[in-house]
Amino acid sequence: MDLAIETNGLTKRFGDVLALDQVNLRVGRGEIYGFLGLNGAGKTTTIRALLGMIHPGRGEVRVLGQPVGPHGRGPWQKVGHLVESPSAYPELTVSENLELARRLQGIRDRKVVKEIIERLALGPYALRKAGTLSTGNLQRLGLARALLHGPELLILDEPANGLDPAGVIEIRELLRKLARERGVTIFMSSHILTEVDRLATRIGIIHKGRLIEELDADQLERSRSKRLAVRARCPKDALLCLQSAGYRSTVQDETILIEDERAIEHPDEVARILVKGGTPPMRLAVEQQDLEEHFMHLTGGTK
């Protein structure tokens, strides 16, 4: 597999705290990799190690086939990044901040600044000082800076932070388009699990500095448990009816949950039994465990 990101035994310790423990990441080119973890799990430390901002205690990091470091060296002309909260020089305008980034990226074409301003809908703010921007627009400026040089790899830490719902959808579509049309690899951490769920083609879950699971979106789809949720006017009678028909059922918040594969594949049969038993269903739906539940289950959360 042609890898955009590869870490082997990546380990980092800050004093007594083991921030990363033998992390072996594999991100293929063109993938959208969702990197999940609780606060303090090691997401940002991993991202900083990928960008050569911290030195691994042990292990190695390769980005776009090139080793990262020593001395912060890496293929940075092909990598765009957004680390933690967005930041910009407050006394410079949005245009000036991007012009500064253009020069430091070594891009000769002056038009790229105007183009990225239009693409990220920053036109109305182009001449506004960055210090006066809202968090959402500052995040857009950070994304614009990350995308300015048309990178092959985007490393984004919480890219949806501070954006309003329309902005979240817009950025999601932009990232999806970049991956689909230009083959850009996207490595993104997020605490908005639904975002990752909708966008990522591959997901990694880090917990207490260890990469505890890595799976494809298809695998996640398959591994998610399904159940049939039934609501009836009298749940007690409906439950008795279903149990007598041989379905393993439980009641939770007035909803009957059936995990029987038979029921999931043939909900019409369940409906027929309930109607025949005199307790017709008011609602019948096949539900699937979402990424949030899967994540909480893995990390020992309570959901």
Place this chain on the structure above:
Amino acid sequence: MTAFASALWAEGLKMIRSRVPLLCAVGFCMAPLAGGLFMIILKDPQAARSMGLISTKAQIMAGTADWPAFFNLLAQAVAAGGMILFAIITIWVFGREFSDRTLKELLALPTSREKIVGAKFIVIVLWSLAVTLLVFGLGLIVGTLVVIPGWSTDLARTAFLDMLGTAVLTIPLMTFVALLSSAGRGYLPPFGWTILTLVLANIAAIMGWGDWFPWAIPGLFSGAAGPRSAQLGPHSYLIVILTGLAGLAATFYWWRDADQAR
């Protein structure tokens, strides 16, 4: 445009757009204006006596109302004021990347960290020298306007070289301020360091071994503590150069190799 020219352009733009360097320059220009005021006071002893404290202060600071005294006053202002104002500008150039959380935008770029640090130092040197020239130029205008005796072209040339020399000896010491701004990740540690070195420089000068203490040397060079030749030797200049190089190397090393985990 080369990567280094780009880094220099970026640092220049940040400097021009910010109010901090401009305010520092305005603050530094107070020295020739205050010197001019002292000269006016000293020129008219009758009026000076009626002005009480400020007259006494003027006599202590300048002594007589003439060009040699005025230039001496400016050189001392560059020595003492330069140590603080050059430090403020250094603290701003390096420390603002931490307080504005913009450092992370400078670490993974095709323009290397060494070039960015180099550009920062060049901007600091250029700004410090420009402000010194501004103080001297303003001094010439103020001195001419208040009409004081003792002018000669030779005196002006010597005074200019003394002032420039004082600034040139102060600038290398700023490398440690840059290091403290970086390693201290903000404004307070380097500011504390600047105050500490000023206090120690005074103590070193009073104890009589200021010629061995780098932070006391610009003050001694300016003539603030008596004739320069009697106190300073080649070792003094060498110490300033070595101190500057040590700070420079440590700052480069820190930017290149330290973990940037915050």
